[in-house]
Every structure is written in C-alpha cells, then in structure tokens.
Amino acid sequence: MMDKPTWKSTLRAFLYLLPALLILIVFNIYPIIKSFLMSLYTDYDFYNDVVYEYGLSNFSDIFQDPNFIKAIVNTTVFVIGVVPVSIVLSLAIAIMLNSKIKALSFFRTIYFLPFVTSVVAVAIVWGWIFHSDYGLLNYFLGFFGIDPIEWLTDPTYSMPALIILSVWKGLGFNIIIFLAGLQNINKQYYLAAQVDGASAWHRFLSVTIPLLSPTMFFISIISIINAFKVFDEIFALFNGRPGPANSTLTVVYYVYQKFYEEWEFGLASAAAFVLFIIVFLFTLIQLSLGKKFVHYQ
C-alpha cells in the first residue's frame, strides 16, 4: 500500500530519519568531506586551521611513494586471500549447523566466540600459535615433516599468517548471517526438489544457492569493505609494526603511520581518500553484478 508522497508525509519520514541521519552526518559524511579537503592541503597549519595553499601534490606524492603502492598491493592480496575463503568456509559451517545435530547451540556459540573476542586478545593468542620455536601450528606441521615456519618474521609467511587469523576471526559473523538466510528458505522447495528426484548436491546448487543469494550478496559486500579496512589485526599481531619488511603494510596502516607517527596530515588524508574511492568503486561493481545474479524470493 503506497500513498502518493505529500509534503506532510515527506516531513514525517524525515523526522523519523533524523536521529540516524544526524549521527551519520556528524561521524561519517562530515569527516569524509573534511578529509577530502585536507587531502588538498599542501601548505597548512593543521592546529590553527590555516591553509596557505591547496593543490594535488599530496596525491602525486603518495603515488610516487613505493610504500603506498606496496600498501595497495598488500591490501588487494589480503582481500583476495580472506574474502572467498571466509565465505566458502562459513557457508559450509552454516549448512552443517543448520542440520539436525546434537549440542547445536554449543557449536553455534563456539563459532561465534572469535567474533566477540577483542582483536588484541585474539592476536596475542595467535602470536603464540604462530611462534616459530614454541608455537602450536609448527608443532602440528612437524607431524607432517614440515620444518618450522617463521610465520611472523619471514616476509613470505607474514601475510598468510595474517589471512589465517582474519578468516578465523571473521567466521562467526558470516555464519550467523548465513544461518539466518538458510532458515528463511521455505522447506517446501526442498521437498518439491526431492519429489522430482534431485540429489543433495543438486538441491544445494538449484535451491539453496539461488535462494541464499541475497544473503551471499550482503556478506560479500560487507566482507570486502571490512577486508579493505584491515588495521587492528596487523597492529596487534606484529606489535605495532606493519610486519617484517612492510610485508603486511596495508592502506589503513599507511594512513595511521602518516597521520599519527609522521604528522603528515595531508598525505594521510589523501591516502584515506584513495582508499575510499577504491572501496566505493568495488561496491558499485558489486551492486551492478548483484542486479544480475541476486534473486529475491
């Protein structure tokens, strides 16, 4: 039931939106605009808000900085490493948790725990697991005759270590969302498919996947955005350094270094803005793909 929009109804809707809108404007919209403006400051007194000169030199500076290029490459590797694995794993676990097994709520709690635990605590524990001499992971790998790997000090392995931690940490959230999506699928579709003689695999491909596509779509957008913003895990796992030889320097870490460690407010804002554009483009691409492949019931 849709009435024609009137001034009165628009005003009322606006009032309902106001609380959320205010928070968004103060904490999101305004900072985005401000940081875009700051990225154009080339000669400025940050603390007294005096800008002597605007320009694009911050952007040309960061694109000439090998560390920024490295940060973009590392971030991309991280996104590719984390998002697909995380989605496949969490979907598989969600399907298992959706079946009839004993102690179901116990398992659901277990998988959700990493998500609600603080990143710092998680990183400390994983720091021990990854330890090359005393770590659990190398101990288990030893059973298969694999020599100890220097997960946290060898630049080749630091990114895989970070990816493992992030996938594990993000599982819980994805599983919960997938579970909700799975439980929304009407059982009758499965019954009908069974009557038609579809195998379990067929039912998964032709019933579960299409009907789960809105959930999948939501999770992939959220996961990609989150993966692009990775910072805490690195800071905690590598004790305030961007990994050995900058091997886990990501764009947000770069922004942090420039802003808080090097007092380069213009460069930091420019880098943050570039990240914003990248994430924005990715989301647009996903939205247009989503129109093609997502089926709403």
Place this chain on the structure above:
Amino acid sequence: MSGPHEEALKGFIEQFNSEHENITVEPMNQGSYDDLEQKIMAAAKAKTLPTLAQAVTNVVPEYIGNDFIAPLNDFIEDPEIGLSEEELADYVDVFQQSSSWDGTFYSLPFSKSTRVLYYNSGILEEHNLEVPETWADIRNISETVTADGVVGMGFENSYESEFQAILKQLGGTYIDEASNEATFASQEGMEAMTMIKDMIDEGIARTAGEDDYMSNPFGIGDVAMYIGSSAGIPHVASAAEGNIEWSTTTFPTLDGEAATTFAGNDIVMFNQAEEAEQKAAWEFMKFLTSPEVTADWSMQSGYLPVRYSAQELPEYQSFVEENPAYAAGSQQFDAGFFIARVQGGDAVRNIILEEMELILLDEKSVEQGLTDAQERANEALQK
C-alpha cells in the same frame, strides 16, 4: 601510566596537593605513551590541552614546531620561583641537554631510561667468563656460549639505538641536529651495521623478532646477554624469576670509546593554559623533578633518577645495593647522548627500521640499505 606506576604518581600528587593549598593537580590516565601522543594531538586540535603532560623526547620538536608548548626559561630564571644555579646544575647533564634547544628549555626530564647490557650470570660462570665490557668481549662470549637452544647475544627489534651508539663510538653521526641532515650511511655507519649483522648471520646473536621484546627469551635462558632499555628491568625480573640468575652492566665500549643513548619521557607545559595555571604547573614540575621525588619515582618505576643528588640519598643507595641491576644505568651518565631531536624524527625511525630489516633479510646489502635509508630520511627531514 597504569598499575604500580599510576599508584606511585597518585602518591606524589596527593603529597603535592596537601603541601600546596592553592594548587590542585588532577591526574588523568591516558593509557600508553602512544595513546598519550595521539590524545595530545587531538586535544591540541580541539584546543583542550591540559596544562601539563608527559611527552616522549622525540616528539617535543613536533610540539615546538606546531607551537603547543611553553618555553620554561622565564620560570627557571625567576629569582623567586625559579631554580638556583646549583639546582639547575644538579639535573643530570645529558638530560639538561635533551630538554633544551639552543639554550631554551622546553621540558624537564622525568621518566628517563638508557640502554644497558643484561647478562645471564649462570651461563657466564659455567664457562668461566668475566662480565663483558667491550664489543670484543661480547663477540668472544657469544661465540663460546652459543649452543643448541642458547644464543649468545640478543638485540631488541628497535636496535637502531645500538646502531646509533656503535656509530657514535666509531666517531660517526646519526643525524646532525644543526643541519637537520641524516649522515648515517657513512663508512662508520656501514661498519656499525656490519658488526651487528655479522653476529646475527653467524648465529651467535638474534633479534627479539616474534617475541616482541627480549625480556622473555632472556628470562627463560634462551639468550645469554642482550642490550635493552633500563626501564625493562622489572619485566626482565618477572620473566627471569625462578629461571635464571642475571644482572646488568654498562653498555659495551668499542676501542675504549663509551657511548650509549638515553631516551624516555619529559614533562612539558602547554601554552594554552592561563598564566596562573602555568605558574602552578611549574611548581608541580619542580616538585616532580626534586631529588626526593625523582629518587622515589626511580625506585618505584625503574626509570633513572634525573638529579645527581638523588643518587646520594641514603634510601636510594641502599635500594641500589639491594637491586644491583639498577646501578648500571646511572653509572653511564657521562657516556650518554640522545637521538637527534628533529621534526620528522619518527618518520626517519620508520625508514631506518624498515631498511635495517631488509638488510638483515639479505634483500639489500648493508651499503645499499643504509644509503637508501639516508636518502629517504633526508627527504623526510627536508619537508
């Protein structure tokens, strides 16, 4: 500042408040030094700076450059509330120097530390070895004691301090404060870096690496000696408890030359405060750096006393007698120097740590790494 440090500070503040009727000091815990620095940055922007705060010495130039903090000379030289000549001379020389820029004091020393050599006395005795005094001793001992499960020498991940000290012992300069120029890729710089790298390559030395700090591997006996901050003594003590016997000694010398870095935190006064507040803050700064308080702070926190006379106090002397590990720090005041305090210093630190990592990973030669680091550092410093 939290835990025992916070308790100690609260004690000083209570004492100060009860002694000064017109002044009330209100402590605000800001978390770690990094958190503190970030909050100061935000407060400066929001114009809500406190009257007084601790600040890492390296960040003071940024505060001066952005005009946050007040010079202290007017207070120091004031005949009524200032410091007498003897009082000022009682502040340890190296701390006086690290708190002043061209004769202008911008800070007073507070939570200061230096680099000392930690050694496992059990391992040394087992091999009939003397406590090392020189870098040659360090090398000999490391070669002798390195065995399965034990590495002779350890360096913290932030071993750029040791690099700077060896560089200085060889006669080189890290960053020239006057000309704002990095000069560490010199012949001396290469020699210093090669010295550290050779020991690590030969397997007789290691860095803290994934252990973050050397205190744990040293405390469980995996490493026989290491150079680290004197402020780490309490951490080493708790890691070593029940495992090993240990103590500290002064930083090793090279060809008779002694040099070691002093670093840590100062107290600064912000210039947004009103005159009366600044005056009150000055009283508190004097109080915190008075011989009795600095001695007490040193005994409770492990930082160094900042006044010469504090070391003469009987309680401090008996404290050092009972805890000999604390003696090494103040024994090397005369060999002390500090990292050049320049704007962009933290950027240079990121650069040098990164290039040193590439050198140790054999991705760059010593010469290449240091030259690249120097070039990038100078670019950052000239901004």
